[in-house]
Amino acid sequence: MMNGYGGNILRVNLTTGKITKEPTSPELASDFIGGRGFGAYFLFKEVPKGADPLGPENKLIVSSGPLSGLMIPGAGKCDFTCKSPLTGGYASASLGGIFTAEIKYAGLDSIILEGISPKPVYLCIDDDKIELRDASSLWGKGTFATEKELKEKLGEEFQIACVGPGAENGVLYAHINHDYGRQAGRGGVGTVMGAKKVKAIALRGTKPIPVADLDAYRKAGMALFDACKKSELLKPWQNLGTTMVVSWCDEIGALPTRNFSAGSFEGGKTLYGPYMREKIVITDKGCFACPSPCGKYSRMKRYGTNVEGPEYETIGMIGSNLGLAEIEDVAQANLLCDDWGIDTISAGGAIAWAMECYEKGIFARADTDGLELEFGNVEAVFKLIEKIAKREGLGALLAEGTKRAAQKVGKGSEKFAIQVKGMEQSAYATHNATAMLLAYMTADVGAHHNRAWAITYDLQVGRELVNADKVARVIWLQHLRPMFDTLGACRLQWVELNIDLELYPPALEAITGVKRSWQDLHLVSERIWNLTRMYWAREQKDFGRAWDMPSPRFYTEPPKSGVTKGQITKLDDVNKMLDMYYEQRGWTANGLPKPETLERLGLTMLVA
Amino acid sequence: MSAQIKALGIIKSYIGGKNEIIVDAGNTVRETMRALNIPPDVVALVLVNDTQQSKDYRVQDGDVVKLLAVVGGG
Numbered sequence: 001m002m003n004g005y006g007g008n009i010l011r012v013n014l015t016t017g018k019i020t021k022e023p024t025s026p027e028l029a030s031d032f033i034g035g036r037g038f039g040a041y042f043l044f045k046e047v048p049k050g051a052d053p054l055g056p057e058n059k060l061i062v063s064s065g066p067l068s069g070l071m072i073p074g075a076g077k078c079d080f081t082c083k084s085p086l087t088g089g090y091a092s093a094s095l096g097g098i099f100t101a102e103i104k105y106a107g108l109d110s111i112i113l114e115g116i117s118p119k120p121v122y123l124c125i126d127d128d129k130i131e132l133r134d135a136s137s138l139w140g141k142g143t144f145a146t147e148k149e150l151k152e153k154l155g156e157e158f159q160i161a162c163v164g165p166g167a168e169n170g171v172l173y174a175h176i177n178h179d180y181g182r183q184a185g186r187g188g189v190g191t192v193m194g195a196k197k198v199k200a201i202a203l204r205g206t207k208p209i210p211v212a213d214l215d216a217y218r219k220a221g222m223a224l225f226d227a228c229k230k231s232e233l234l235k236p237w238q239n240l241g242t243t244m245v246v247s248w249c250d251e252i253g254a255l256p257t258r259n260f261s262a263g264s265f266e267g268g269k270t271l272y273g274p275y276m277r278e279k280i281v282i283t284d285k286g287c288f289a290c291p292s293p294c295g296k297y298s299r300m301k302r303y304g305t306n307v308e309g310p311e312y313e314t315i316g317m318i319g320s321n322l323g324l325a326e327i328e329d330v331a332q333a334n335l336l337c338d339d340w341g342i343d344t345i346s347a348g349g350a351i352a353w354a355m356e357c358y359e360k361g362i363f364a365r366a367d368t369d370g371l372e373l374e375f376g377n378v379e380a381v382f383k384l385i386e387k388i389a390k391r392e393g394l395g396a397l398l399a400e401g402t403k404r405a406a407q408k409v410g411k412g413s414e415k416f417a418i419q420v421k422g423m424e425q426s427a428y429a430t431h432n433a434t435a436m437l438l439a440y441m442t443a444d445v446g447a448h449h450n451r452a453w454a455i456t457y458d459l460q461v462g463r464e465l466v467n468a469d470k471v472a473r474v475i476w477l478q479h480l481r482p483m484f485d486t487l488g489a490c491r492l493q494w495v496e497l498n499i500d501l502e503l504y505p506p507a508l509e510a511i512t513g514v515k516r517s518w519q520d521l522h523l524v525s526e527r528i529w530n531l532t533r534m535y536w537a538r539e540q541k542d543f544g545r546a547w548d549m550p551s552p553r554f555y556t557e558p559p560k561s562g563v564t565k566g567q568i569t570k571l572d573d574v575n576k577m578l579d580m581y582y583e584q585r586g587w588t589a590n591g592l593p594k595p596e597t598l599e600r601l602g603l604t605m606l607v608a
Numbered sequence: 609m610s611a612q613i614k615a616l617g618i619i620k621s622y623i624g625g626k627n628e629i630i631v632d633a634g635n636t637v638r639e640t641m642r643a644l645n646i647p648p649d650v651v652a653l654v655l656v657n658d659t660q661q662s663k664d665y666r667v668q669d670g671d672v673v674k675l676l677a678v679v680g681g682g
Contacts, residue, residue, distance in 0.1 A: 236660075240660075252649050455678070456618075456650060456652070456677055
């Protein structure tokens with residue numbers, strides 16, 4: 001029994017049907033802590049080089065962390081790691097809600113799905129009673145109907161994580177849905193679950209979690225909750241959640257507009273947070289142990305539907321990025337993506353690319369199944385989401401992601417596939433914001449923002465500035481933010497409520513019995529970062545600097561409108577930043593970890 | 609005629625670490641920020657008497673204006 005841990009790794013071999021448990025190794029917990037640390041370790045160690053992401057050798061590793069399921073603010077984060085069908089590299093997606101807590105209560109730390117089931121199944125975990133059950137009646141159903149049916153069948157207290165038809169049909173950016181409105185969104189983690197023919201994981205646990213020092217844990221947990229309650233930022237954050245920044249991003253040129261051709265959207269006002277709150281929001285919704293529920297539950301009167309959302313990312317990628325100006329339409333599109341089971345960010349990126357193809361005459365109406373794919377055409381967006389999920393017509397092309405789609409179509413469309421490493425860039429326009437641009441270039445899963453978010457920093461020190469401090473800042477954020485995904489708790493209490501980071505180490509020590517400072521935690525993050533870099537290098541031929549380059553739009557095409565009109569980063573500066581980044585990370589000029597860096601991080605044996 | 613500016617989080621560093629400062633009413637929020645050497649772009653959210661307003665809102669006598677930066681993002 002390890003303090004702070006569920007205690008076991010569950011292995012489910014879907015090919016043979018064999019289910020086994022092994023105790024969680026103390027060395028693993030010591031070196032990689034949990035969550036995405038465990039995910040990275042098992043991925044590198046156990047998924048063989050060259051594995052087909054949709055084949056039996058890939059594994060889906062679902063991991064909780066030492067803070068999960070305990071009385072720590074936001075202790076509801078779960079990591080899903082696998083080889084990405086979208087990028088061919090490392091995929092890790094973070095799921096909120098309650099699922100991660102239940103993993104710990106079932107006496108587990110990781111659930112590893114291996115092989116491929118001969119027929120659709122769902123994994124049912126009821127404490128120690130674990131079995132694969134027939135899911136043929138669920139196959140083909142949307143995520144909401146699936147979760148509802150399983151909860152009705154098994155009991156409300158079961159936590160459900162499931163995939164929709166998007167995953168079943170092999171959309172390369174299919175997601176995993178939980179608690180109706182939460183997702184492990186990016187990189188195709190849902191696609192892998194669907195390829196394994198696992199429709200859902202249903203989970204209930206009733207075991208206690210051992211902690212090292214009960215009194216100290218209570219004290220440290222209460223100190224964290226107290227800091228959240230006392231924060232001046234609690235009220236505005238809870239009121240608007242991530243939609244708080246829509247107006248601001250529009251103001252500073254960060255709101256992606258019409259396939260990232262600009263950073264401000266003239267139709268933006270009817271996407272802003274307060275407008276949304278008034279027009280469609282019914283209530284706030286939070287995750288496990290969250291004192292600052294940022295989820296927004298919305299009612300779309302025009303469509304007679306409800307959705308949890310939309311979040312900033314969806315508002316950016318499906319709203320302004322597609323030229324859609326009305327929040328109710330964006331909410332409806334959000335709902336369609338959630339139910340069909342596809343990532344709103346990548347779907348928005350893919351549809352935006354298709355719209356620009358249509359605008360430039362690369363697609364004619366014959367290529368778009370008769371759809372008038374103009375920016376702003378709401379009906380076309382709704383129809384295209386369904387086509388993508390079903391992989392029908394143009395949807396089949398877009399389901400592959402913009403990198404592959406642009407490679408197939410050619411005609412210069414590669415220049416406006418806004419992606420890095422094959423993952424569509426998420427919702428911050430980076431025409432003139434060098435720290436954020438570097439963040440997108442070097443994020444470990446592809447162009448995703450949640451590793452390093454540096455928008456305010458760019459504005460504080462100077463957008464176009466390129467210097468060692470900026471690079472150091474990005475690296476610091478790349479270690480700090482993902483550590484929360486390793487610990488299994490939400491980072492937004494620190495990020496949005498500005499509570500003192502130093503409140504976390506005492507809680508972690510009281511729970512696990514192991515004293516770790518933030519310096520110690522940064523080292524673990526650095527270890528994970530280098531391991532996943534080595535994973536890319538192993539899996540992608542000629543992996544290196546070229547894979548870190550941003551979409552050329554960000555060094556060749558200054559916006560023609562909006563706040564950043566006429567502003568663009570120079571290619572010279574892009575390269576300068578990358579040079580400094582590699583140097584600071586202890587990597588070669590081509591972006592590969594040097595042997596001495598691997599040695600310092602204790603990775604030499606693992607990556608040999 | 610005066611109003612109260614409350615600096616939240618990192619905004620404090622622009623006004624010498626103070627939590628709040630009294631200013632003249634009658635200017636826009638943007639003008640008020642510039643006068644205090646707070647770069648308007650860095651402020652993500654402006655709450656006037658706890659309601660979100662744009663930076664072009666003209667500050668009135670007795671208003672409590674909270675200025676907030678998003679340090680961490682999504």
